[in-house]
Every structure is written in structure tokens, then in C-alpha cells.
Amino acid sequence: MSLKSLPLSLVVGVSGFRLLRNSYFHVAIGLLYFQSVGLTLSDALLLESIYYISKFVTEIPTGIIADRFGRRINLAASGIITSAAYATMFFLPSFGWLAAAEVALGLSMSLASGSDSALM
Numbered sequence: 001m002s003l004k005s006l007p008l009s010l011v012v013g014v015s016g017f018r019l020l021r022n023s024y025f026h027v028a029i030g031l032l033y034f035q036s037v038g039l040t041l042s043d044a045l046l047l048e049s050i051y052y053i054s055k056f057v058t059e060i061p062t063g064i065i066a067d068r069f070g071r072r073i074n075l076a077a078s079g080i081i082t083s084a085a086y087a088t089m090f091f092l093p094s095f096g097w098l099a100a101a102e103v104a105l106g107l108s109m110s111l112a113s114g115s116d117s118a119l120m
Contacts, residue, residue, distance in 0.1 A: 037093040047095075047102050054106030062110040078111035 027048075034044035066074045085104035088097055 033089070034098070037098075039095065039098075043095060047098055050099050051102040051106045054103040055109050056106075058107045058110040059113060062107070062113070065111075074111045078108045081105075081108040081111065 030048065031041075031044050034047060035041070039047075062074065081104050085101040085108065088101040088104070092098075092101075
């Protein structure tokens with residue numbers, strides 16, 4: 001199956017999703033945000049480490065979920081979890097809640113990883 005045989009809306013939608021998802025906007029402003037809510041540089045870097053560790057740990061299980069239940073479900077769950085994680089970061093900016101939000105962001109990135117290109 002080639003890209004020419006896919007509906008244009010699917011190609012544009014998935015391409016837009018991948019562009020926004022893989023731009024890692026949160027990394028660019030994350031450190032500044034963490035410092036603005038009173039965290040030290042060590043705390044901010046620990047939170048980033050928590051994100052990458054959670055992404056690593058959840059990569060294989062989320063692939064299994066995609067194989068069993070479908071890639072569209074993974075992508076939808078990824079968007080919902082990402083929204084909830086950013087809302088948590090904004091409304092509950094304490095270290096514990098920020099750590100939970102970083103775990104959720106790692107999970108959401110793992111849910112989307114591979115599902116978008118596999119769906120395409």
C-alpha cells in the first residue's frame with residue numbers, strides 16, 4: 001500500500017499529529033517552567049530523567065497494547081493522557097504532581113511511538 005492510495009485526510013492528520021508530537025515542545029520550556037515554580041535545577045533535571053525512564057519502561061508494553069487493541073486506540077489514549085499531564089503540570093505544580101505528570105507524558109509518548117507510522 002502506498003501513500004497515494006490512502007485518503008488525504010488520513011495522511012494530513014497523521015502527519016500533523018507526528019509533527020506536533022515529535023517536536024518535543026515541552027522539553028524546550030520545561031526547564032524554565034520548573035524553575036519558575038520554584039524547583040532547583042537538580043529537581044528539574046530529575047523530573048526530565050523520570051520522563052525518559054518512564055518512556056523507556058513503557059515502550060514495549062504499549063506496543064503490545066497497540067497490537068492487541070489497535071493503533072487508533074493508542075493514539076487517542078496518548079492525546080488524552082498528554083492533555084491530562086499538561087493540565088496536572090499547570091494546576092498542581094508541586095514536585096510530586098510534576099513527577100506524576102512526567103510519568104504520564106512518558107507513557108503518552110510510548111503510546112504514540114510507532115502507532116502513528118504503523119497506522120499510516
